[in-house]
Every structure is written in C-alpha cells, then in structure tokens.
Amino acid sequence: MKKYKGKTLTEKDCEAIVNEVQERMRKSILVNERSKVAGDGFEQQAPQEAYDDYQKALQKMAFRAVLKVCRIPTHLFTFVGYCQKISAETGAKQNSKGWGRGLRTAIAYWYFNHTPEDLARLITKYQQRNKFCHRDLLRLCHLRPKTSFPTSHEYWRRHKEFDFIFAYIVGDIEEGHKRKAEAEGNGIKKAKSENRKEETDEQRKKREEKERERVEKQMARMKLREEKIKVFSELKLPEAPDVESSAAAKLIRAFEEMKTVTDPEKAASLIREYGLVREHVPSNLLNSKPVWEALIADxxxxxxxxxxxxxxxxxxxxxxxxxxxxxxxxxxxxxxxxxxxxxxxxxxxxxxxxxxxxxxxxxxxxxxxxxxxxxxxxxxxxxxxxxANVTPTNKRYCLALDVSGSMSSNVLNSFLSCREAAAGMSMVLLKTEPKVESVAFSDGLTELHFDQSTTIDQMLERVNNMDFSSTDCALPMLWAAEKKKEFDVFVIYTDCETWFGDVHPFKALQQYREQMNIRDAKLVVMGMTSTGFTIADPTDPGMLDICGFDSAVPELLKEFVLGNI
Incomplete structure (x- = not known):
C-alpha cells in the first residue's frame, strides 16, 4: 500500500485506486460466497449477485458518511471533484459525470443538515474551492426539501432562513438562465412550427399523439407538484422566525458590506459585531493592525x-x-x-x-x-x-532513524529537516505509547536509548554525531529478529534513500513475522523528501509507504496501525 502527501490525484490514479479496491473486494466476496456454498451444500446466493449487493450497500454507506467526513465546504468540493473524476474513468456510462440520485441526495442533505447560522458562515467563509462554488452544487444536486424529512427537521421550523440562504447562493443569475432558456425554447418551437408545413397526415397524427402524451405527463407532474406544495405548506411552520432579524441574514449582509469597506476601523467593527473571520475580509485590509487585532480576539x-x-x-x-x-x-x-x-x-x-x-x-x-x-x-x-491531544494506540513500536548525511536536507515544501521531522515523530510516540524502542541505521545499526524525557535537541545531538553511509531499510527487522524483540509496528524514517542489502525490507518483515509469531506485525516507511518509491509489498495490507511529510502524517500512521485503513 502506498500513500502520497502533497500530490494531486489524476484521473489515472483514481481509476487505478478504484479498480484495485473493487478487485480486492470482488475476490474476497466471491471466495466467501463459494465457501458458504461448499459448507452448506447448496447455493443461497450467486457470488456475482453478492458482489453487486455489496457495491450498492457500500455506496449507500459512503454517501451517508458525507455529512460526517465533509465538515467544511472545502472537503465537500474535493469529494465532488473526485466523484466526477472516478465516475468519468470507471463509471458504467461513458463520460459519466457521476451525478446520480445517490450523490444528489447526499449533497442536498449536507446543505439541509446545518443550522442556518452555521450554513451562512460556511458558504461565506468557503465560497469556492477546486473549481466548484456553492451555486454549482445547488444546480447539480437539484436542491429542494424532501417530504420525507421528519416533522422535527430544522428546515420546517426555519424554512424562511434556509430559503433566504439558498436564494443568496443562487442570486439573480438563475433567473437570467431561465429567461435565456425560455428564449431559446421559443426559437426551437418556431423552427419546429416551420418544419410542420411539410409533414404528412401520418406524421401529423403521430406528432399529435406524442403531444397528447406529453401534455398528460406534464399535467400529472403539475398535479404531483401541487400535492407536494400542499404538503410543504402543511409541514412549514407559519410562525417560523423572521429572516430580517435572523443571525444568518445579518452575517450575510455584514459579509456583503465588508466587500465594499475601505476603512480598517469600520472593518474591525464589523468583525467584532458579527464574528467575521479572516476569509471574510478583503485582501486589501489584511495589512492593517486594527483588522488583525479584531480577528485574533476570537x-x-x-x-x-x-x-x-x-x-x-x-x-x-x-x-x-x-x-x-x-x-x-x-x-x-x-x-x-x-x-x-x-x-x-x-x-x-x-x-x-x-x-x-x-x-x-x-x-x-x-x-x-x-x-x-x-x-x-x-x-x-x-x-x-x-x-495531551495524542491518543495512544497501545502498540509496541520499533522506531528506526536513518542517520545518513542526506537526512540533513529539508522535508518537501518545509523548513523542517528530515532529521528534525523524524525526531519530532519519535518524541510523540515515546511520550504517548507504552513500549517504544529506537535505533539508528544506515549500512549498520545502533541502539538509541531514548525515553519519555528525551527532547528533540537531545535526539538530534545524539544522531548528528554518528557516521554512516548508505541506507539499508531491512536492518531494523533483521536486528529485532536476532535480538528476539517483540514489536507490532516498525516505523522507518528516511529521506529518499531506500537502498537495501541482501534482504529486501518486505522479506525481512515476513521473516520476522514467522520467527516471532507476530503475524500482524506492520511496516511503515516514511520517505520524507521522496515523490515516489516502493518498499512495501503492494499485496500486503500490513505494509505502507508514505511519500512526503506534513501535519496529516501522524493521523495517517495512527489509522494504519489500528487497522482502519
């Protein structure tokens, strides 16, 4: 398994990831279903049907998780972008955009499941990201309330505020599009009427029959719409709070006023009164001390x-x-x-x-x-x-620090050296996990007697005085096997040098698992200046390569160690 930091996934990457996940799950389900058949003596469900059911259930669960995972619009826009990329490459329909009913419902629920105050703050703070804006998503998901919403849903109680926010997002542009569509529609009708002069009686009868069917369907839709409007009017509370006095409307109007403000003191006043944040402030005001004084207050x-x-x-x-x-x-x-x-x-x-x-x-x-x-x-x-914010995994760790000369180089896009980053990560694990041992390696290996009281400066002073050359990433596992030391996780910190000697690192891990009878021992290799390398066996879920380094790496490491990814 491989994880890249600081790299944007392309359509090819998305296709490869989806295909790999689908193939793994398909094989797993087929094997599981066949074992059931063999055990029971008869087939309860065809393996392919089981796989299809699994895919549908997985998609449903994924869409339900959107509200929890996409905490801010940036996450939502990113998710939609990847949905479109993946659907275009792997969807059943050619050049599919991925906007099926499931995705439309998930996006609509995201907007309806925030309070008006939170929604107003989110749409003004994160107006657009990754080539999407809120108006795009409202248009693509066909946003409208559902009669299936429970009567206690926030929308029915505060529908005026929600409708105001959605109208603000769409603006007058929507009306312009409608007028344009109507104008184009009139042109089409005119062209069709001119073509009708040449139609035969049989063609006319067919056209009239189709027209009758169209009118009947339209009348049925209008009747259904009227019924929904009636239901909506019954569900909407008539005593819903007034828009003008709502916090959501006040924040939106303050944000619009901020766009025209040139006086820093006036801007600071708006920030304090309405709780505006940095993203609400025009860039020309962000060099003003009064503005920042107001911003940093909260x-x-x-x-x-x-x-x-x-x-x-x-x-x-x-x-x-x-x-x-x-x-x-x-x-x-x-x-x-x-x-x-x-x-x-x-x-x-x-x-x-x-x-x-x-x-x-x-x-x-x-x-x-x-x-x-x-x-x-x-x-x-x-x-x-x-x-104090770090949650321990309660696993046994072997931390292996590459001490070759190249570790003095900086992490990609950072002022932190690879050696400092490795020391920082090591210090976190030493202070929060029950059993951690550290070693330094290059073409040889030395035990480091670090403990919870060891500081980053002390770690750096210790490893800076070591003289090593090349980088053999198999040494930590070979050493642990030789010394009969029990570890659940090996974490190797290196830059981009991932040379190995007579034994490949993934072979060394396999041998360690067998020898120590720790079947689920894991290996994580962090190449902090590398944009691509392969040490982990891609078919082994207990091995992970991480390319690059940023603030998301600790959480990634924790989730991998706990078996959540």
Missing amino acids: MAMTALIRNLGKLASIDMINDKEENRGYVLKVISQLTDKRALHKARVHPISILLASAVYKSGGGYRGKLHWETNPQITAALEKAFLLAF
Whole structure:
C-alpha cells in the first residue's frame, strides 16, 4: 500500500485506486460466497449477485458518511471533484459525470443538515474551492426539501432562513438562465412550427399523439407538484422566525458590506459585531493592525498558528514595546492548554509551524519578518502541551532513524529537516505509547536509548554525531529478529534513500513475522523528501509507504496501525 502527501490525484490514479479496491473486494466476496456454498451444500446466493449487493450497500454507506467526513465546504468540493473524476474513468456510462440520485441526495442533505447560522458562515467563509462554488452544487444536486424529512427537521421550523440562504447562493443569475432558456425554447418551437408545413397526415397524427402524451405527463407532474406544495405548506411552520432579524441574514449582509469597506476601523467593527473571520475580509485590509487585532480576539487555534507569519510580517508581534499587548495576547492563546485540546492540535502541526516562524520568511511568497524569542518560546511550550491531544494506540513500536548525511536536507515544501521531522515523530510516540524502542541505521545499526524525557535537541545531538553511509531499510527487522524483540509496528524514517542489502525490507518483515509469531506485525516507511518509491509489498495490507511529510502524517500512521485503513 502506498500513500502520497502533497500530490494531486489524476484521473489515472483514481481509476487505478478504484479498480484495485473493487478487485480486492470482488475476490474476497466471491471466495466467501463459494465457501458458504461448499459448507452448506447448496447455493443461497450467486457470488456475482453478492458482489453487486455489496457495491450498492457500500455506496449507500459512503454517501451517508458525507455529512460526517465533509465538515467544511472545502472537503465537500474535493469529494465532488473526485466523484466526477472516478465516475468519468470507471463509471458504467461513458463520460459519466457521476451525478446520480445517490450523490444528489447526499449533497442536498449536507446543505439541509446545518443550522442556518452555521450554513451562512460556511458558504461565506468557503465560497469556492477546486473549481466548484456553492451555486454549482445547488444546480447539480437539484436542491429542494424532501417530504420525507421528519416533522422535527430544522428546515420546517426555519424554512424562511434556509430559503433566504439558498436564494443568496443562487442570486439573480438563475433567473437570467431561465429567461435565456425560455428564449431559446421559443426559437426551437418556431423552427419546429416551420418544419410542420411539410409533414404528412401520418406524421401529423403521430406528432399529435406524442403531444397528447406529453401534455398528460406534464399535467400529472403539475398535479404531483401541487400535492407536494400542499404538503410543504402543511409541514412549514407559519410562525417560523423572521429572516430580517435572523443571525444568518445579518452575517450575510455584514459579509456583503465588508466587500465594499475601505476603512480598517469600520472593518474591525464589523468583525467584532458579527464574528467575521479572516476569509471574510478583503485582501486589501489584511495589512492593517486594527483588522488583525479584531480577528485574533476570537481566532481559532489552528488559524492563529497558521497566520503567525502574517502577524509577524506586519510588525504586530515583534519585540517592540508598542506591540507588547498583541504579543501577550498571542502567547496567551498559544499556551492555553484547554484551547489546544479543544482544537485537537497535534504536536507535529506546531513543530511545522514553529519551523516556518523561525525561518523568518514564507516558503513561498514575499512575506518576511523578524522573529520574537517570546513567540518562539510560546511555540515550544505549545508543542509540549499538545502531547495531551495524542491518543495512544497501545502498540509496541520499533522506531528506526536513518542517520545518513542526506537526512540533513529539508522535508518537501518545509523548513523542517528530515532529521528534525523524524525526531519530532519519535518524541510523540515515546511520550504517548507504552513500549517504544529506537535505533539508528544506515549500512549498520545502533541502539538509541531514548525515553519519555528525551527532547528533540537531545535526539538530534545524539544522531548528528554518528557516521554512516548508505541506507539499508531491512536492518531494523533483521536486528529485532536476532535480538528476539517483540514489536507490532516498525516505523522507518528516511529521506529518499531506500537502498537495501541482501534482504529486501518486505522479506525481512515476513521473516520476522514467522520467527516471532507476530503475524500482524506492520511496516511503515516514511520517505520524507521522496515523490515516489516502493518498499512495501503492494499485496500486503500490513505494509505502507508514505511519500512526503506534513501535519496529516501522524493521523495517517495512527489509522494504519489500528487497522482502519
């Protein structure tokens, strides 16, 4: 199994992934059904029918998970984009866009299952991503309430606010499209009427018959629509809150007003009064201290960490006396243990942010700043406080750190070196897992006696003094087998050098499993500067290659170790 970080999936990638998953599940189900046949002596369900039923159930479960997985519109837009890509490459219909009933229903439910306040904030904060905007999704999913909604559904109680938000998303553009379609329709009708002059009596009879059928169907649809309107009117509470006084409408109007504001003080006032966030503010106002002062007052922890460079670049958190209030405010928020826990900030996220801040400039772009020792110290404290947010897997780990010279290079798109990233990940596991042993390897292997009290600086000092050359990724498993050490997971931290000696790493893991009788022992290889390599056996679900490194890697590692992916 392989996981890429920092790479956008192409249509070819999507097709390969879907085909692999489908083939694995098809084989698994066929084997399972055949074993049932052999055991029972008769066939209860044909294997292919079982596979078809499984696919339908899987799709249904996936669409139900959309609301939980796609917490923000960015996730929703990304999901829709991949649905279209995958459907175009693997769908039953050629050039399918993937907008079947299941996807339409899932997207519609996403919009209807937020409160008006939350929905207003989401659609204004995340207006468009990945070539999609909210208007696109409303158009594609044919958004409308369902009579199947329970009577207690939020829409029936606050339908005026929902309808206002949907009308805001669509705007006057929809009416323009309708007028255009009607104009084009009139042209088509005119052309058809001109062609009718040449039709025969038989053609006329057929046309009239089709017209009667069309009118009958249209009348039936109109009757059904009238019945639905009647049901809707009965379900909608007449005493629904008024739109004008609603928080959702006020936020949307404040957002629209913000687009025209040029005075920083006025912008700051809107931010404080309506709880607007950075994404609501025009870019021309984001160099203003009053605006940022209003923003950081209630800024989410992850957003604050992400914007430290911006705050520093406008000389707001440097060590000048005039900025003392801003600095103390930022330090107070960064070192707030409760806020860190609420935001579920992982230590690695802070380590990456700290590396960017210490660099004095963005990895890309034109931002530059002077660092403040007080902010640096606050980030170091936040890093330690965030360990409380890590949930242990209670597995036995062998951490293998590549100490070859190339580990001093930086992680892709980061100011963090591969060695620092490996030390940070090791420190997280040492502090949170019950049994962790560390080794350093290259073309040889040395045991590292790290424990919960070992700091990153101490780790770096220890491995920096080692002199190794090439990188044999099989050594940790061979060493563990020789020493009779019991591990559930081997994690190898390297850059892009994945050389191996006489024994391939996946062979070494297989031998370790057999020798130690730990059949589910796992291997994870992190190539932190690599864009592509293959060490893991792609047919072995207990092996994983990770290319690149970012804040999502710790969660990926945890889910893999627990067997969830």
